[in-house]
Amino acid sequence: MxxxxxxxxxxxxxxxxxxxxxxxxxxxxxxxxxxxxxxxxxxxxxxxxxxxxxxxxxxxxxxxxxxxxxxxxxxxxxxxxxxxAPVQPEAVRHELAVKIRGAAFADRAGRATLVAEVERYRADHEALLARYLAGERRDFPDAAARDARAALQHVVLRGGIAYERMVLAWLDDVLATLRALDH
Amino acid sequence: MxxxxxxxxxxxxxxxxxxxxxxxxxxxxxxxxxxxxxxxxxxxxxxxxxxxxxxxxxxxxxxxxxxxxxxxxxxxxxxxxxxxAPVQPEAVRHELAVKIRGAAFADRAGRATLVAEVERYRADHEALLARYLAGERRDFPDAAARDARAALQHVVLRGGIAYERMVLAWLDDVLATLRALDH
DNA sequence: TCCTGCTATGCAACAAGTTGCATAGGCAAG
DNA sequence: CTTGCCTATGCAACTTGTTGCATAGCAGGA
Missing domain, CATH: 1.10.10.10 (Winged helix-like DNA-binding domain superfamily/Winged helix DNA-binding domain)
Incomplete structure (x- = not known):
């Protein structure tokens, strides 16, 4: 809606x-x-x-x-x-997290495939972060916002940047954990 | 699917x-x-x-x-x-971000209501983080994982914790930005 | 020259998710 | 003793989102 x-x-x-x-x-x-x-x-x-x-x-x-x-x-x-109106609670649907927990029931080969997938996924998010940062430099070069609209667009963009940085750090954690399972 | x-x-x-x-x-x-x-x-x-x-x-x-x-x-x-199979790109649906950009087209009273909503939303996420941290202390008290399943469940939980921390920091940024609009 | 891709709009069929309701016994609080 | 909540399963109607296809002109590369 x-x-x-x-x-x-x-x-x-x-x-x-x-x-x-x-x-x-x-x-x-x-x-x-x-x-x-x-x-x-x-x-x-x-x-x-x-x-x-x-x-x-x-x-x-x-x-x-x-x-x-x-x-x-x-x-x-x-x-x-x-x-x-009140903000509706978000419907979370994080396929990768399901796969990671599912990896407990996969064999070594299945986990190796997943590691490769996570690496690809990580590269996508790294590219996305780079795009956000480029957009920030282009659209919001000065720290002080020009007007309300720009200030609000900028804070939403900062949210996207913070999210991508968090995801990248977590994916490193995931990769280390997956790799540790099979030495 | x-x-x-x-x-x-x-x-x-x-x-x-x-x-x-x-x-x-x-x-x-x-x-x-x-x-x-x-x-x-x-x-x-x-x-x-x-x-x-x-x-x-x-x-x-x-x-x-x-x-x-x-x-x-x-x-x-x-x-x-x-x-x-490859991880599908996630369908992002972040209602709050839409509302924040929409706040540029609201009046002072509308923005004040939104600030109150964001504060409530922040409290919910703070409670959620507390629940995750309590669950972590309960289910994963020792740093070394007992088995593959526990290690993978733990890394997913760490993702939830990282996400909530990121959201809280961002919401503080949002609140400061919204408040700065009306002095 | 043909094939691909971009601009531009849209329909139809299907899959997925939400909302509202129904049933039914037990248990606890007021 | 009645009201509400918990366990437990499920249907029906509706809304939302996805997939596949269709049309149509123009531009650029193999």
Whole structure:
């Protein structure tokens, strides 16, 4: 029930077409909310019938036309109501942790495969951290925030950075533990 | 597609009824995989028809009978196959981060409500960290692991502890940022 | 020239997860 | 003695998310 609200925040920050939204959900917004383009188009349609967003047809040269969506007053109201509501407890779904506990029931070869997988996974997170840090240098070069929006975007990005650093340290712990099992 | 595998790991660690599984998914397993009892009963049924698990009727005094489930050989094989498969990228869904970026479009009163919500959220995570640390002292009192299973359970728990510590530090950062917006 | 990839939007079928409800006995507090 | 909570299992309806496919023009490389 919160993809609607994530889309509202995204459109308030910057109006966009469904396609552009999908790309932003693959990049900056994807740090805290993922969504496929199919989902975004479907939800945008529902939000339009609810009067939360409105589209404007934009013709383009050498490309298909697009519909630029923005948040409508009813959408702003809905967002304000949702912001006042209690934060729902998160649904945790950490596949890697299941696999690690499952490794107790695998043989030596199975554990070796898992170690390789964890290494690959670690490399992905290292690359993600590097991207976040590059984004931080690019978008927030001075410590003092320019305005409320930038300050809030920056603190969310710092959360992503802290998360990735924590994950990397934990994965090192995991690798050491897995390796110690088979000497 | 991974609730099945989380259940298999849980049953290999300790056979249990659907009800007991649901409680464990509310506690230790819930650290990395959440599931409601309705979901667990439904999936257990499917796993039974697939021959992944088998039940044994257990009569109890003063309580309803229960069905104690254990992992069947086909389930062990399925788990081993899954352990060898690549780790899927996680679907991130962090409602609080959406709300924080959304706070840029709220008024002073709306932001004050959010600050109160973040404080409550922080208290919940502080309590969770305390529970993890108590569980660690209880279940892993000596640094050297007794066996593979304990070592792997412990490293997953350390991940939960690291995560909660990171979240608490970040929430302090968030609170300071939110408060600085309105002096 | 053909093949791949990008922009741009969308439908349909399916899988997974949530919410609400139902049953039913025992046990403890008020 | 009634009300609520715990154990124990489960169905049905609904919402959300995933996978696969379709269309269509343009650009760039093999």
């Amino acid at each position: 919160a993809l609607e609200h994530a889309i509202l925040v995204a459109l308030l920050e910057q109006p966009a077409s469904g396609y552009e939204l999908a790309r932003r959900f693959d990049r900056s917004i994807g740090r805290f909310w993922t969504a496929s383009h199919q989902q975004i188009y479907r939800v945008l349609k529902r939000m339009e019938t609810d009067g939360w967003v409105a589209a404007e047809q934009v013709g383009q040269e050498g490309r298909p036309d697009k519909r630029r969506w923005s948040a409508a007053p009813a959408g702003r109201t809905a967002l304000a109501d949702w912001l006042r | 991974a609730l099945e595998h989380a259940i298999l790991v849980a049953l290999l660690e300790q056979p249990a009824s659907g009800y007991e599984l649901a409680r464990r998914f509310d506690r230790s397993i819930g650290r990395f995989w959440t599931a409601s009892h309705q979901q667990i009963y439904r999936v257990l049924k499917r796993m039974e028809t697939d021959g992944w698990v088998a039940a044994e009727q257990v009569g109890q005094e003063g309580r309803p009978d229960k069905r104690r489930w254990s992992a069947a050989p086909a389930g062990r094989t399925a788990l081993a196959d899954w352990l060898r």
